[in-house]
Amino acid sequence: MAKQELYERSPIRAFDEVTNGGLKAGELGLVTSKKGLGKTSVLVQFGMDTLLNGKQLVHVSFDQHSANVISWYDGIFTEISKKKSLSNAQEVKEQIVKNRTILNFNQDNFNLEKVVNTLNALKAGGIAVAGVVIDNVDFAKAKESDIQAVASWAKATKAKVWISATSEGDDLKDQAPKAILPYFAAVVHLASKGSSTLLQVLKMGKNEEVSSTLKLDPKTLLITNK
Numbered sequence: 001m002a003k004q005e006l007y008e009r010s011p012i013r014a015f016d017e018v019t020n021g022g023l024k025a026g027e028l029g030l031v032t033s034k035k036g037l038g039k040t041s042v043l044v045q046f047g048m049d050t051l052l053n054g055k056q057l058v059h060v061s062f063d064q065h066s067a068n069v070i071s072w073y074d075g076i077f078t079e080i081s082k083k084k085s086l087s088n089a090q091e092v093k094e095q096i097v098k099n100r101t102i103l104n105f106n107q108d109n110f111n112l113e114k115v116v117n118t119l120n121a122l123k124a125g126g127i128a129v130a131g132v133v134i135d136n137v138d139f140a141k142a143k144e145s146d147i148q149a150v151a152s153w154a155k156a157t158k159a160k161v162w163i164s165a166t167s168e169g170d171d172l173k174d175q176a177p178k179a180i181l182p183y184f185a186a187v188v189h190l191a192s193k194g195s196s197t198l199l200q201v202l203k204m205g206k207n208e209e210v211s212s213t214l215k216l217d218p219k220t221l222l223i224t225n226k
Contacts, residue, residue, distance in 0.1 A: 002092050007052035009083045011045055011223035018212045018225070019204045023186050025130075025158040028151045032167035032175045033190035037197055039164040040064070041221040042190065043133045044072045046162045048080065050131030051096040058122065058129050059100065060115055062107045063136040069102050079220040101127065107138055112146035116153045123157070132161045139165055144179045151183040172202040172209075190216070199223060 016022040023029045023046075031042050050057040061069055074093075081089045103118065115134065122129055132154075154161040167175045167189065175187050187203040195218065201210035217224045 002088060003052055003054065003096065006080055006083075006092065007049070010049045010052055010080060012049040014214060014225045015199075015223055018214055019186070019201055019210055023160050023162070025160055026155045027160060027185035028147075028154050028183055029160070029162045029186035029188065030175060030184040031162060031164040031188045031190070034168060034192075035166055037190040037192060038216050038221050039166075039190065040072060040135055041076070041216065042188065042199070042223065043135055043162055043164045044069075044076050045223060046160075047100075047131065047133045048073060048076050048096075050160070051099055052080075053130075054096075054099070055130035056099045056128050057101070057131045057133070058103065058119060058127075060103045060105065060132065060134040061136065062105055062134075062138070064104070066102045066104060069104075069135075073097070073100070076222070079222055101129075107141050112137070112142060113149045116149045119153060119157075129157065130159055132159055134161070134163045137163050137165045139177055139180060142180070144177075147180045147183045170200075175202065 012022065031039050033039050047057050047059055059069055077093050101122065105115065119129060119132065150161060165176065170189060170191050172187060175181065175189060176184065184203065185205055186201070189200045189202050191198045191200055197216040199212065199214035199216060201212045202208060204210050213225050214223055216222065
């Protein structure tokens, strides 16, 4: 019951409200920003949402050790659980992390097609992966076939997959190479404006530039519409 209440209070509910339900099962989403604005935090919030929903998550990192990834999840869980006074918060956390698998790779020698092979191996081993987040993909090192492989896997398994990447521009066309961009059903971009970090929905399905008041809380880095 506590896990369900945390799921209902997840910051992703604000994202779902703005985007008419958010990313659908079987779709591929992209989170971008310049370095240091909070991509990993947003990606972990999408991952945590899968865990709070009682489903299996795989977190793939190309630039962080497992200990750092775990710290991100611990921090996000703590901030979400503060919204609801729980006497068994530690017990809930222990329950959900059992459904989390963390993988670390170097994109120089382990491309996204190999990531898909690993996901298939996990499935074959009995892990019913429902959500995947892939942090810090370098599109300069990724071929269209890599993204196509991930998108095809997501569609075939009906899993939600979020990828993060660094982008220096703020327009939709700047977020990924032209040949790769169509594979993403959703594109979310973090942009700095004054003292705020705005969460801009540049694409959601067939809609571009969805009207959004979403931003990151400066203290917690949680998605908020306040």
